[in-house]
Amino acid sequence: MNLREFYEKRHKVLVLRSVGGLGDILMHRMMFEDFKLLMPEVELHFACPSVYHDAVIDDPFLTSVITPDEVEREDYITSYNTTSACGRHEMKRAPFSGEHRSDIWANHCGVPLTKHKMHFRLTDEEKAEGRRIIEAHRDRQGPSVVVAPISAMENKNLLDYQLVGLMRRLQDRGLYPFGLHTTPIYDLLKNDIPTIGEIKLKQWMGVIDQADYVISVDSAAFHCAGGMKKPLVGIYTFADGKVYGKYFDCFIVQKHRDYTSGWDCGPCYNWGNCPKTKKNPKPCLTEITVDDIMEKVDLMLEKWSR
Numbered sequence: 503m504n505l506r507e508f509y510e511k512r513h514k515v516l517v518l519r520s521v522g523g524l525g526d527i528l529m530h531r532m533m534f535e536d537f538k539l540l541m542p543e544v545e546l547h548f549a550c551p552s553v554y555h556d557a558v559i560d561d562p563f564l565t566s567v568i569t570p571d572e573v574e575r576e577d578y579i580t581s582y583n584t585t586s587a588c589g590r591h592e593m594k595r596a597p598f599s600g601e602h603r604s605d606i607w608a609n610h611c612g613v614p615l616t617k618h619k620m621h622f623r624l625t626d627e628e629k630a631e632g633r634r635i636i637e638a639h640r641d642r643q644g645p646s647v648v649v650a651p652i653s654a655m656e657n658k659n660l661l662d663y664q665l666v667g668l669m670r671r672l673q674d675r676g677l678y679p680f681g682l683h684t685t686p687i688y689d690l691l692k693n694d695i696p697t698i699g700e701i702k703l704k705q706w707m708g709v710i711d712q713a714d715y716v717i718s719v720d721s722a723a724f725h726c727a728g729g730m731k732k733p734l735v736g737i738y739t740f741a742d743g744k745v746y747g748k749y750f751d752c753f754i755v756q757k758h759r760d761y762t763s764g765w766d767c768g769p770c771y772n773w774g775n776c777p778k779t780k781k782n783p784k785p786c787l788t789e790i791t792v793d794d795i796m797e798k799v800d801l802m803l804e805k806w807s808r
Contacts, residue, residue, distance in 0.1 A: 508579075513541075516581035517611065518549045520570045523654045524703075524722035527554040528729060530584070531620040532604035532749070534563035536613055549573050556703040560623040582611040596771035602748055618749040620729030624704075624711055632708025639680055639696040645714035647672055647679040650723030651687065657773050657783055658720045658739050662689045667792035668717070668799075669695050675803070682709060682723060715802060717795070720746065728752060733806035735798045739786040740773040753798040757786050 503511070515537070519530060527550055537546050545565040548558060552569045559567050575581050584607040591606045592599040601609075608615045624632075636646050649669065651660035660668070665681075666689060672679040681687040681697035684706075690697045698709060707726060710716060716727035717735045720743070724736045728750030735753045736743050743754035757765050767777055768786050778785045 511577065511579045513543045514545045514547065514578045515541075516547045516549060516573065516575065516578040518570060518573060518581060518583045518585070520549075520551070520583070520585045522551060522554055524554060524557060525654075525720075525725045526588070526603065527557050528620065528722060528725040529602075529604050530607065531558060531561055531622075531729065532602075532618045533608045533611070533613070533615060534561055535617045535619060535621065536608065536615050537611075538563045539616070540613055547578070554703075557707070562621055562623065584610060592771050597769060599742060599771055600745055602745055604749075622707070622711070622730055624708060628704055628708045629711055630708075631705055632710070632712035635698060635701065635705060635709050636680070636712055639698055640678055641694075641696050642673065642678050644676045644678040646712075647677050648682045648710055648713040648716045648718070648723065648727070649679050650682050650716070650718035650721050652683045653719050653721040655720075657787060658741075659787075660719060660737065661783065661787065664790065664792060664795070665689055666693050666695070668795055669693070671792060671796050672799070675799075677715075679717075682706070715806070717799065733802050735795070735802050737790065737795060738769065739790075740769050740776075740784065741771055742769040753801050755790060755795050755798050757789055 519527065534546055537544055546563060547566045547568060548564050549568050549570050555567050558564065587610040588603045588606050604618060605615055651665045653659055669679050669690065681690045681695065683699050686699040687697040710723060710726050710732065711730055715733045716723065718724040718727060719737045720739065720741055727734045728747065731751065734750060735755060736747050738754060738756040743756045744758065744760065747754050757768060759766055759768060773784050776784045
């Protein structure tokens with residue numbers, strides 16, 4: 503490039519994520535503050551699918567959020583593609599993949615992270631909309647509890663008896679639990695338990711922000727709630743909840759080699775080659791009991807009593 507082109511582009515940096523899921527997009531928010539700390543003049547542009555833009559558009563350290571189709575790499579002094587960095591790293595290191603995904607991506611870009619904050623900035627109107635949706639579905643008194651039982655990967659989803667058993671136990675604690683997902687959760691609806699679905703992404707974020715407590719499987723709701731510093735319980739299977747939750751103040755439910763006596767196979771990151779069974783779902787899910795979940799829920803309630 504000539505001198506004029508260098509002058510115009512010298513502070514423009516692109517981070518490209520060509521796919522989701524939503525949890526990965528949210529975890530990218532942990533990176534951007536450190537880019538600005540390292541280079542305060544940087545114009546940081548983030549490219550991701552448009553369906554996820556509302557998850558990052560309010561980030562105070564981003565200059566713009568665009569789609570991958572809009573990217574013209576010659577417009578930037580440098581660019582980094584984070585799309586496949588984590589999958590390669592985790593499978594190479596498994597079962598001891600100890601680095602958080604935000605650190606894997608940042609190291610790919612040559613930036614060590616020091617902050618790991620998501621810096622959500624919901625407006626007062628977005629928060630009020632979250633409260634309105636929660637109250638519109640309320641069927642009992644008590645603090646509100648988001649339960650997010652469904653992930654993008656079926657092997658991470660709570661099973662019917664786990665989900666309904668958890669909801670009944672939460673109700674017995676005097677709480678108002680409701681399911682949260684992008685579509686209705688029929689296992690809850692047929693048991694007359696409130697479920698919130700078919701809402702926009704910002705509304706979904708507002709609901710999590712305004713709930714008193716959050717219980718989530720390995721899903722975007724876990725990462726959103728952690729970034730919002732909500733009282734949080736995460737339920738994990740074959741991916742390491744200790745790693746995914748290492749920057750959140752939360753409790754993790756998992757059959758984990760580090761704290762489950764006699765459990766030496768997981769988390770393995772490789773459910774397709776599970777050494778225990780070829781059937782689905784895997785024991786790392788089926789052997790989680792409602793008592794296991796409630797043990798951590800009670801610790802959460804004790805720590806963050808409302």
